[in-house]
Amino acid sequence: xxxxxxxxxxxxxxxxxKPSDQHTLQHLHDxxxxxxxxxxxxxxxxxxxxxxxxxxxxxxxxxxxxxxxIGFVTTRIVPAGExxxxxxxxxxxxxxxxxxxxxxxxxxxxxxxxxxxxLGVVEEYRHHGIASDLLKKVIENASKxxxxxxxxxxxxxxxxxxxxxxxxxxFKLIRxxxxxxxxxxRYSDAYLFVYPLNGARFHRWPFEVLISSLxxxxxxxxxxxxxxxxxxxxxxxxxGTAQKNRGN
Numbered sequence: 001x002x003x004x005x006x007x008x009x010x011x012x013x014x015x016x017x018k019p020s021d022q023h024t025l026q027h028l029h030d031x032x033x034x035x036x037x038x039x040x041x042x043x044x045x046x047x048x049x050x051x052x053x054x055x056x057x058x059x060x061x062x063x064x065x066x067x068x069x070i071g072f073v074t075t076r077i078v079p080a081g082e083x084x085x086x087x088x089x090x091x092x093x094x095x096x097x098x099x100x101x102x103x104x105x106x107x108x109x110x111x112x113x114x115x116x117x118x119l120g121v122v123e124e125y126r127h128h129g130i131a132s133d134l135l136k137k138v139i140e141n142a143s144k145x146x147x148x149x150x151x152x153x154x155x156x157x158x159x160x161x162x163x164x165x166x167x168x169x170x171f172k173l174i175r176x177x178x179x180x181x182x183x184x185x186r187y188s189d190a191y192l193f194v195y196p197l198n199g200a201r202f203h204r205w206p207f208e209v210l211i212s213s214l215x216x217x218x219x220x221x222x223x224x225x226x227x228x229x230x231x232x233x234x235x236x237x238x239x240g241t242a243q244k245n246r247g248n
Contacts, residue, residue, distance in 0.1 A: 009060070010058050010060050010061075010125070010128075011058065011059045011060045012056055012057070012058055012059075012070075012125075012128070012130060012133075013056070013057050013058075013059050014054055014055070014056050014057075014133060014134070014137060015054065015055055015057065016048075016053065016054060016055070017045055017046060017048070017053040017054065017055050017069075017072065017074075018046065019046045019047060020046075021046055021055060021069055022042050022043065022045075022046035024068055024069045025042055025045060025046065025055075025069060025072060026039075026042045028069060028072065028120060028122065029042075029118065029120070032120040032122075033118070033120070034183040034184070035181075035183070045074050050076060050077075051074055051075065051076050051117070052074075052075050052076070052077070052114075052138075052141065053072060053073060053074040053075065054072070054073050054134055054137050054138070055069045055071065055072045056069065056070055056071035056072070056121070056125075056130050056133070056134060057069060057070060058070050058125070070121065070122045070125045070130075071120065071121035071122065071125060071130045071131065071134060072118070072119070072120055072134070073116060073118070073119045073120075073131075073134040073135065073137070073138055074116075074117045074118045074119075075114050075115060075116050075117060075138055075151075076114070076115045076117055077112050077113075077114055077115075077148075078112060078113045078114070078115050079111070079112055079113075080111040080112060080113055080149065081111075110147045111147050111148075111149050112145065112147050112148045112149070113148065113149060113150050113151070113152055114138060114142040114148060114150070114151045114152070115151075115152055115153070116135070116138060116151060116152070116153035119131060119134060119135065119153070121134075131165060132165065132168075132169060135165075135169060136169075138151055139151055139195060139197070142197055143197050143198060145198075146198055147198075148197055148198060149196065149197055149198060149200040150194050150195060150196050150197055150200055151171075151194070151195040151197065152174075152192065152193065152194045152195070153166070153171070153192075153193050154177070154180060154190045154191065154192055154193070155190060155191050155193060156181055156188050156189070156190055156191075157176065157188065157189040157190060157191055158188060163191060166193045169195070170195065171193040171194065171195045172193065172194050172195070172196070173191055173192075173193055174191075174192045174193065174194050175191070175192045176189055176190070176191055176192075177189060177190045177191070177192055
């Protein structure tokens with residue numbers, strides 16, 4: 001299935017990743033991400049072995065590059081009972097507690113999640129909605145499977161552009177994962193984002209509640225300091241007036 005979109009005089013088309021994309025796909029990953037993936041990952045993506053993926057191409061490009069990838073998204077369908085163990089089956093527990101299916105707060109054995117593995121766009125093509133369109137394709141495709149309860153992904157807490165994109169697209173910030181990534185010996189925290197599907201209900205992780213609470217505390221604190229400053233000024237003025245009156 002192919003879709004076209006004109007962006008800044010460029011004609012962007014979206015299509016499935018195919019075997020001939022493997023070399024370009026690996027080159028783009030090496031160019032965009034600090035993580036190095038094994039060659040098998042690219043083979044699986046290109047061949048569609050357990051991985052669903054979409055690419056973006058600019059059909060207005062010349063020199064035989066009109067079908068060369070300028071953006072991509074790769075995903076994997078994960079059984080709800082087999083979510084990654086990187087955070088000790090947290091999402092599995094979370095699903096059981098908060099996913100509502102036909103009025104029952106439990107997960108069925110055939111329920112699945114879609115894990116967004118990688119998402120990237122060549123720098124000169126950014127800020128044209130391409131990443132958003134790729135994510136929309138993932139969501140649209142996942143929503144067609146009634147047993148799929150959510151699309152989820154991770155983002156480095158330092159990647160402000162990505163975090164802004166996911167929030168803008170109504171992904172729910174569920175949890176902060178300390179030291180989730182390791183780049184050249186340097187650790188980076190990650191956010192876990194979830195987009196609920198097909199009747200799934202997700203509640204905010206206490207991290208979000210904590211942030212909201214801290215905001216309220218900060219606002220209250222600022223308001224309290226303002227009142228104290230005002231009261232102190234008033235008391236100073238009253239004291240000065242009283243002293244002046246006593247002097248008279």
